[in-house]
């Protein structure tokens with residue numbers, strides 16, 4: 189029997205269009221055909237379990253063979269097979285009706301809409317025509333008394349279907365590789381594609397006499413069956429180039445309201461926001477889909493490694509489509525919650541171990557808090573603050589720790605921090621002498637984190653230690669009286685102004701404790717933050733602050749003995765003022781170049 193026919197497609201040149209636009213990655217044809225073969229094999233297994241197939245299953249394998257000379261790639265399975273009728277139905281109608289619909293929708297659309305349309309289409313059998321100019325199917329159904337069928341299609345809309353004498357159950361799909369697809373005739377290329385997409389398929393895949401996959405990867409098993417070693421070993425398999433062990437992991441396992449399994453690993457983070465080579469891999473029923481998981485996994489968790497497997501994620505991952513997908517949004521929420529629960533668990537069960545890992549996980553936690561409100565709500569109980577002595581506190585613990593000493597006259601708690609303990613050493617030391625605690629906020633996200641905490645925590649403000657003189661950082665009720673008369677204060681101010689002779693240095697005289705430094709240079713917290721934000725790309729209204737030169741407050745301590753000396757009428761006042769000012773600059777690493785040379789010269793003279 190031979191039958192020729194026309195595939196019910198109205199648009200003549202459907203394949204060139206598919207070939208050109210459907211997938212930029214032609215290599216996925218192999219993933220599609222091998223997954224079809226695996227599906228057919230698993231369907232047969234299920235039928236056998238249900239007693240609907242009583243024959244011998246035999247060795248269930250999928251074989252990929254390459255005949256370079258003949259320009260042929262064959263994908264063979266011993267699955268349930270198809271009769272001629274089934275080929276007409278499943279291949280001619282189902283596989284190609286998808287293609288028709290695709291082209292119909294695709295015509296006359298702009299690029300963005302086209303992208304979206306591509307995203308909606310199931311990949312499948314017809315992806316074979318991206319690399320082949322002729323495709324044959326030889327198939328024999330598992331059903332007794334049926335004849336084997338042979339189907340040929342040359343990429344036009346007509347096909348030939350005839351009986352054949354294939355003896356074994358199953359399907360061979362033969363691709364006659366097109367002239368422009370020579371790359372797929374290289375064994376190494378095929379092996380790479382198979383390892384990329386088929387490494388964890390549930391049925392053995394054989395290529396050049398070797399099985400290339402692991403049929404039961406650990407994420408498909410129960411956590412109770414697995415040891416820490418199994419998880420670590422699997423991490424190595426996923427990322428053979430990785431030198432570090434993961435810190436810990438989460439085994440994901442849900443079947444309602446969507447299906448998802450997987451393992452997420454927390455890696456050691458070497459430098460902040462480093463480029464991540466080891467990405468999370470996305471699978472659908474053990475078939476690799478992509479490692480661009482941007483829309484499936486919340487952005488802050490992109491720093492994690494591992495695998496996610498879900499049949500509920502649309503296979504062909506197109507941006508605009510994924511973002512709108514309800515299942516994807518639920519998955520997103522679920523993963524966020526799981527990660528928060530895991531961290532909370534670690535924190536509760538093993539505080540010491542958690543603290544040890546804080547350097548590595550702190551970044552995730554803060555990034556998560558900043559980018560996801562729900563995560564903030566959970567993480568506020570286990571986020572840690574580190575002070576300059578290296579001690580770690582939760583938010584509540586810290587508030588309690590500083591409450592007694594760091595309240596200002598209005599009852600607000602003032603949190604002091606440094607972003608560079610070395611550089612701001614004199615300020616940190618001054619604050620500590622007062623009995624204040626100073627936090628270390630020296631990581632890349634910390635400026636944003638400070639902003640967030642300030643908004644969230646009631647009656648709490650944050651000040652960088654060098655934002656003001658120590659007595660002004662936290663304004664208490666009692667004010668120190670000045671030992672100088674008003675005239676003297678004026679005179680002192682003028683002397684310093686002349687000595688400094690710099691418009692960006694705003695000199696003022698204040699009555700501080702005689703134990704404080706004679707001159708203190710600070711940068712206003714508000715102004716500094718605005719300028720910082722402008723530098724890191726905060727747009728809009730911040731622009732104007734960036735245009736201002738850096739400006740500083742120079743506070744001269746009226747109660748320090750140096751003030752008396754500057755006022756003494758021996759003609760050395762200005763020189764001393766300049767010297768005291770330079771010392772303050774020096775304490776902050778701001779004295780450089782010629783100014784530094786002058787300072788050294790003047791110091792020698794004064795000696």
Ligand SMILES: Nc1ncnc2c1ncn2[C@@H]1O[C@H](COP(=O)(O)OP(=O)(O)OP(=O)(O)O)[C@@H](O)[C@H]1O
Nearest residue numbers: 224225228269278279282283310311312313314359
């Ligand atoms: N190797 C095979 N053995 C048995 N049946 C097959 C085989 N390959 C394809 N088929 C049949 O042809 C149908 C169409 O295949 P196609 O790959 O185009 O779409 P799909 O697998 O149903 O969906 P998708 O691949 O988009 O998820 C399949 O559903 C299946 O019934």
